[in-house]
Amino acid sequence: MRHALIFTFLLSILTVQLTIAQNITLKGALRDKTDSSALRNATIRLTSPEDAGFRKQVLTNTAGAFQIPDLKPAPYIITITYIGYGELTRAIMLQVETQDLGTIYMPKSSRDLQEVVIKGQVPAAQQKGDTLQYNADAYKTNPDASGEDLVRKMPGIVVENGTVKAHGEDVKRVLLDGKEFFGEDATLALRNLPAEMISKIEVFDRQSDQAQFTGFDDGNSQKTINVVTRAEMRSGQFGKIFAGYGTDGRYNAGGSVNLFSGDRRISLIGLSNNINQQNFSQQDLLGVMNAGSSRGGRGGRGGGRGGFGGGGGNFMVGQQDGINKTNSFGVNYSDEWGKKVSVTGSYFFNNSNNSNEEFTNTQTVRDDGTSQYNAEEQRSSSNNYNHRLNMRVEYKIDSSNTIIFTPGISFQNNRSSSNSFTTISPDGFGINPISSSENIRSATSSGYNLNGNLMYRHAFAKRGRTVSLSVGFGANDRDGETFNRNYITDIKNGNLADTVNQQILPFSDGHNLNANIAYTEPVGKQGQLQFNYSPSVSKSNSDRKTFDYDTDIDKYALMDTSQSSLFNNTYTAQNAGVSYRIGNRDKMLAFGVSYQHSTLASDALFPQPAQVRQSFSNILPNAMLMMKAGEYGRLRVFYRTNTNNPSIQQLQNVLNVGNSINVSMGNPELDQSFGHTLATRYNYTNTQSGHNFFANVFFSSTQDYVTNAIYFAKSDTVLTPTFTLLEGGQISKPVNLDGYWSIRSFFTYGVPLKFIKSNFNANAGVGFTQTPNMIDEVTSLTGNYNYNLGAVISSNISEYVDFTVNYSANFNTVKDPTALESTTKYFSHTAGVSFNLLSKNGWVMQQELNNQLYSGLSEGNNQNYFLWNASVGKKFLKNQRGELRLSGFDLLKQNRSISRIQNGKVTTDVRSQVLTQYFMLTFTYKLRNFGKANTNSRDGGEERRWERPGGPPGGMMRRPF
Template identity: 25%
Template sequence: MLRILLTSIFLLTVAGSYAQTYSVKGSVKDTAGVPLTGTLIKLKWGSDSTATSVNIAGEFSLQNVKSAEFTLSAAFIGFQSFVKQYKIENGASLVIPPIILKEGVNSLSEVVITAVTAMKVGEDTVTFNASSFPVREGDAVDELLRKLPGVKVDADGNVTNQGQTITKIRVNGKDFFGGDVATAIKNLPADVIKNLQFIDDYGDQANLTGIKTGEPEKILNVTIAEDKNKGYFVRAGVGLGNEDRYNTGIRGNLFKGEERFSFDGTITNANRGGGGGNGITSTNAAGLSYQNQWNKKLSADAGYSFNNRKNITIGKAFTQNFLETFTRLEDEATNNDSDNYSHSLSGNLEYRRDSLNFLRVSPRISYNTAESDNLGFYTITQENLLTKRDNQTSNDNSSANISTNVFYNRKFRKKGRNISLRGNVNFSNGDSFRDVLNNYVITQNGLDSLRLQNQLIDNTNRNFSTSANFSYMEPLGKRNYMEFSYNWNRSVSSTNRNTNDILSGVQVFNPNLSNQYEYQFVTNRFGLNYRFIEKKYNYTLGLNAQPALLTGQNLSKNINTRNSTFNFIPSARFVYNFTKQQSLQVNYWGRNNQPGFLQLQPISDNSNLQNVVTGNPNLNPEFIHAVNARYNQTDWNMGHFLTANLSYNQTQDKIVTTKVLVPGTINQVTSYTNTDGFYTLSGDYSYGKPFADRKFTITYSGNASLNNNVAFIDASKNIAKNFNIRQELEFELDIKDIVDVEFETSYGINTTKYSQENFDDRRTNSMRYSLRGRNFFFKDLTLGYNLSKTVNSGFDNSIVKNPTILGAHLEYQFLKGNAARIRFEAFDLLDQNTGISRDVFDNIIIDRQTNRLGQYFMLSLNMTLRKFGGNGPAPRTNNQYGPGNNNNRPGGGNNNGGGYRGNN
């Protein structure tokens, strides 16, 4: 009986092994013929199925298909799905004709995704899928950002993308912590994030009309995953170290669908975790953020932040001031102690009466106080003159700012027709009190003379600015749009400066150094813009006429000034999409820059007798022409990317400083004038390529700039051509739960050539290496390290050094879900953390060295509580202005109209 059973099993197995199977081959492309690498192919017959993904050539092959009749589906994010039934009638194989996928929304609800789009580049948006960049459990968004190509996060939490600073952060399209980037990226846990979008934001009106002019704001929009939009996350930690260092904080998030509440509190004297800026800093900070969508019509977000920052900075500086016949050398040593308090409250209230009307009101209030004491010791040498100055300065400042921005948009039934109105009111008030004490020892031809100077300077500044903008958009057909716009701005500023000299202990009013001054700056801008949209390209052409009037009144001396200008300002924008993964964008815009208050005020500030500064009330506003070209190329699935930028800026009536030496003295008089000939040409690129399922990534990047600077030295014009070039190579190794490491090296050259023959040309070189990483042992032990080395050459003074900064930490996780972490950290093990910098401008080179937080050790404990679920509604991120927005803006839903889009 057993023999018969075994024989039967053997025969069935053999028969099954010879059952008929088939092979299916094909290819997938988009409508432009570009292979859609990563497209999911699924074959289904009866209750069985098999699947694969399209390779880099756009082809797929499936073997061992067990039925001649099957249903084939092809799905790729951002494209319409393809579904069709097939039958193999002859032979055992079938070559399917090329499958062409059309653009469209695809939720892939019936298809299991096995290929993930890591990166997608749109016209003004770069979107990263968070799941393609895995991080350690418990990491915050800052660790996720560090893994993104072209993105850098410094020790203070400042974020840059392709060298541009991220100025604001939003969550699901709403301001988060008032837009404070550093606080937000530390607050949000990385594993609740669906994707991250880096957006060139041209403003509400541009997002609606698609007409984008001027320079955009670079913002980061973070989208919460649908299955994580209900729950909470709280983390608290306390750390104690030697040198009396401490670092404590608590941060948390509560998500209930559209309602989100977040808080953050920090008390530390460890320079925000051991890195960061100059000096030794103590910080007490707190922040709150709230968002809610009460119904389809009404939503709001608000943020409050408090910051108390105490800083002690000890610095040295060596300045070379190149004059016509000699070089003026200045050595200084300073000690500054400051204590600053700031409060900020901001929010947005949005009301959508229906799909055609949108209203947003955005108020903001801030209040700041600052106290500082400065001690300075200065030595100035030139020819046969030597001056030594001891300085004591106390400052007491306060300022308040209140502003409100109102934006209203009305859409009409006719697609593309829009009217938008914007109004802004801003009031600021500042008071400052300065007590200046200078002791001078002047040595000339071997003889010494002494001078004591003591001044009390009281300044009150007021500024009130208002603006209004009107825009009307009219479609001229399916692809043509015309916009008429008008913008009015008015700024009124006033200052009241009282200066008292202290003579023999008695205050004496100084009318020559006191002044009451007002000035007004008014612009009217009339604009006409034409926009044309095609599938592969779109462009905008515009012409603006702008008269500007700058008036000033010296009320103390009864002197009036009046400067008027008129500019025709053309604007242009051209976008060409070679494919969905390759695009070129070119922009031109122009803008005015009004002079600063101190540059205009016709009065001398002689609180430093060796550099008396006097304003020029006859200054004209600057006018800047800017051209920018950007090229993007990427592979959505493999993550390869190339970005390149080229920019040219030219400034008419550039406001520059003038320096005139008082004959026979060591004193100089500084003022301001307008001049032409100032321009900047710059370019940068970044290319990244991942390998082995993103375990390895290599990024090449570089930048170069040519600056034509103009200065006046003793009334002689001097042109300084400054050329900078920098090349960087970065290697990343990321094997989840094993190692996460970044190695970066860069080399830079900085040269300056002067038009005046008696000025020597300058060149400096800088090489930098850095290593940052974490090694994970088992599931609960982490070793982290951070090493950087800078090698400078070409600096011709003893200040410049080549510091090596080394830090490390060891972290152990325990309790259920690794809810607790104990961490031992060592900062600046070699005790070389010194701030070194060089500034080159006009005829001056300044080399600086400042103290920074040095070597210390810290032991800390962190606890985490978390729970997330997906019962809330999906985040509202695709449609910023309510239902019907995509169908009412120019271009429909082709992503040419801006806004927060591209959720994958």
């Protein structure tokens, strides 16, 4: 009640403030003095003679117009600069609500005109505030190149296994001229854009809408790429369609069509193939997401995925092992509804049919230093359907008030089946096994996820005083049915020890609601305070029923209460904090602290009623420093703390015998985890020499880290009246352990090689992870050392010649003092060369050769192979829009897919089925119809704005678009 009264009082004060807020907007337009043409992208800089720290800067749009809102009555100095023209400076006094400077005619400067003529070398990259901006004109690509092909040439950006990484971090989102483009599918967005229409690539950490508005980092940033398009290509129709057919019934067909008209942009994509080309992310795969695998993250995967040389290569996001058939369709929409409403949205459908054969070797180090070896062969298939819809609606009520609504929903259906055979041995994989298990499993599941956030933001007349209020909600539901059969053999005694024949009916749902209010107040000329309060509540329910087969009535009618449960979980939290920041564009320091009180209530209703009540109180400090480091460098250091709660699956104390020799159960006594993160990022970009250097170092540690404790059956053990775990079988159970910490680094250096018209990029990294383990109640610490290095030489010759030479190596050392072999080492490397040749009469040749080597893995996985792909084609039709291409995949018939997963004392090697040699003939037609740039477009400042109108005091930088 007291919180509600305080909240009401604050809202009352803010409502009064809303009525007295006043703002002034400065606007005008620039034109050439000689021919009256509009001057686009001129720089308008506003400073104050009364406040040396005050500075705002915007760019003119395609019509040469500009406006700077949220100004207070005061004298200002406006400075206008544009390359090739003289600089204009004028003193002005703002007194009325809107100050219109009218049309300003700029005279040309002969000195600057000479500089325009001889500018020659385009800077490859520039550091602008906290954003690194790459100039696309500095990187030569062939006429058919996509946005992905372009960013591959840029230092610090890599694309591997369908994932885009920038400066060592996964890119979570791609924007197109500052607006959402196909949600969080970064690779899909880049592959759907032709390189020829890209002017700049901007890489930065995109903060939440609230953090962008207040200027205080709330820890919810995402590594983001903003694609800035060329003005002359923002209106028109472009894309491509393709269809190909090959040997062994292989096919690949699809296309993309983009309809751009100023602010209105519509993009359509479609794809159908059976050559492992996929255009969806793992979040779309319900069966994969809920498989409950304990393997952790994979590393060192090799193997080609197919689809080389085909037009469909522009639509791949995410990858599944095995052979995949894909059918998908997507649409992205972006527009301005009037002068105040901005809308973006996307719909995506996909259907994936996967078949796979895997061979898995898992070694687990036991408490006495010996190891247990599990060898598994599995054949599986799955069919997944997914519908996903996302939207963002921004309503700018006026220059001081904004409402943002971001809903999203997805529906999924999955059907899967698998047949696996596993042996357990103390002597080696498949050597003298003591028991085995055959598992036959089929499952269906369906579910949905719903989420949304509504935010209101208000800027007061006093610069730096703001308030923002947001409410978020979410709901999810999953229902399914699984049939599980296990045949367990005691090999030592030569008999069938047990059988399992079950029907499992799992159901789960959840709801969550959260809110946040943040108020900022200026302190002095360069300081600002923020007060924030965030309540939240989350409820989850799980109902799992397991029935054994009753042979008398030929039905699954016998409920197994030991493997059934009804479980509810409620988590509530109250978080209140204060933060302070001070600085300007060149240097900023921010720090804060919040107090969080939370409760975790777990209720088991079946088979045995039980309650667990826990409460947690935490102090959560944070800090950040950003500063210029010399003329070309920029340094950012931040420290954050966070809490993490166990999932309902981890809390639910029910036995899961999906694999009867590797069973699992939950732990309702789990505590909340507490984490620390410290990161340092340094960027150096010399626009004169073209040299660049990036250094990122990340440190994290976790108290009460949640890991799976493993218990081995030293003899046949009766777990329930209906199930006996054979000797050598294992039970895994989540527990809290201390001792987890990790440090990793990423360094990259780039330099142009002018003598061969190419770019050279080298990268290296060092990492260490310490993981706590519990085996048979004995705890220990495992250390994993990782070293990697690589180099890439990419051509920058012309659109007719394009080549890349690359090499990367990965070294790993695992140290476990309790193991008989305390140190384990493994190594992998990839070396490759590719080139594209295009003749002026339309002949195209493409070659790609990669070598993959693995050493130190388990038997059968230490392999050295080559993957060679090639194609030849001929362009024809008007403007060479059509192309007929013959491509060959895996010409040497050596393709493989191998990965290693290291999770504490558990080491897993996986060898999966891959696509093998095929040949395909593909026809591709490019769509190109660009009109003149729409001068009425409202996003004339298409690049990311480095300083926000109405920004914080002292010219502090904000990050909205």
